[in-house]
Amino acid sequence: MSSKIVTKYNYQKYITNKVNNLRYYCLSEDLNVPSVTSILRSTSLVNSKFSGKITDSMEIGDMMHQFLENYISGIDVVDNYLGKTSNTEIASSLAKLVIDNLIMNLDEIWGSEVSVHYKDQYAGTIDLIAIIDGKISIIDYKSSYRTKTLHELKDFFLQCAAYAIAHDWQYGTTIDSIMIFQVTRGGDFEQNVISNPELENYKEMWFQRLSEFNVKITSHEGRS
Numbered sequence: 001m002s003s004k005i006v007t008k009y010n011y012q013k014y015i016t017n018k019v020n021n022l023r024y025y026c027l028s029e030d031l032n033v034p035s036v037t038s039i040l041r042s043t044s045l046v047n048s049k050f051s052g053k054i055t056d057s058m059e060i061g062d063m064m065h066q067f068l069e070n071y072i073s074g075i076d077v078v079d080n081y082l083g084k085t086s087n088t089e090i091a092s093s094l095a096k097l098v099i100d101n102l103i104m105n106l107d108e109i110w111g112s113e114v115s116v117h118y119k120d121q122y123a124g125t126i127d128l129i130a131i132i133d134g135k136i137s138i139i140d141y142k143s144s145y146r147t148k149t150l151h152e153l154k155d156f157f158l159q160c161a162a163y164a165i166a167h168d169w170q171y172g173t174t175i176d177s178i179m180i181f182q183v184t185r186g187g188d189f190e191q192n193v194i195s196n197p198e199l200e201n202y203k204e205m206w207f208q209r210l211s212e213f214n215v216k217i218t219s220h221e222g223r224s
Contacts, residue, residue: 003074006108009171014115014123025115025123033117036124036162039213040155056087061143063091064183065113065127068098068141072112072128090185094143097183102139102191107131118166122210126163135176135195138163142182147190156180157194158209161202178202 014025016035022042023035103109108131117123128139138160142148160178167173177195194202 004072004103004109005112006110008110011111011114011116014117025117027117027120027123031120033120033123034213034217036122036159039122039162039210040159042216043209043212044155057144060087060091060094063088064094064098064143065141067091067095068103068127069112071095071099072103072109091143093187094183094185097187097189098141098181101189102181105132107134110136114167116163116166116170118162118169122162122166124159124163124166126167129167132177132179136173137193138167138175138178140178140180142180143184144182145185147182147184147188150192153180153192157192157202158206160194161199161206162210164199165203165206175199 014027016023016025017032018024019032022038024032024038025035026032110129110131111126112128114126114129115123116126126138127141130137130139132139140156140160142153142156157178157180160180164175164178168175177193178199179194180192182190182192
């Protein structure tokens, strides 16, 4: 297999670490910034992906992401994975669902598991950045037992909006849309797409959550 990535930018890989149970990206020797998911988890008012212990579902989701990254990079290990378990089989079938119904329909793939940051404020890792229907899109894969509602996807849209802001700032792009691509163990899939002007609304909401996080961290440091 050959890589399916069209190289547009020299994407970097950042080391991550944990401080007070929050994930930080090390951008340089002297600069660590919080992850998008940690910011959302810290400011969320409801239970979500961002606040929970490791479960089989999380393991399956992680393996699905790894299979997809390998496939896009030209490493075919979905069918030949050595440590096969029941979770591996489920993750493999979900990855194939994404490949058949999303990856194969993309115009171009610019990057998989791409790390981005916005100034010295935050960083994160994009599942996929690609051209679809002529638009530059940030795409996030989600796997679950059932299809989530738009309301349940709010923090995931905020996550992608944060990535779009960061990519635009770092690489001078203009991200046209963000997509949550959901797959379920029953074999269903759904594309949830947001573009302007709704995308701009999510960007504003993201900056509000970022501000809340900064106030919370400053307040905590003041009590220390």
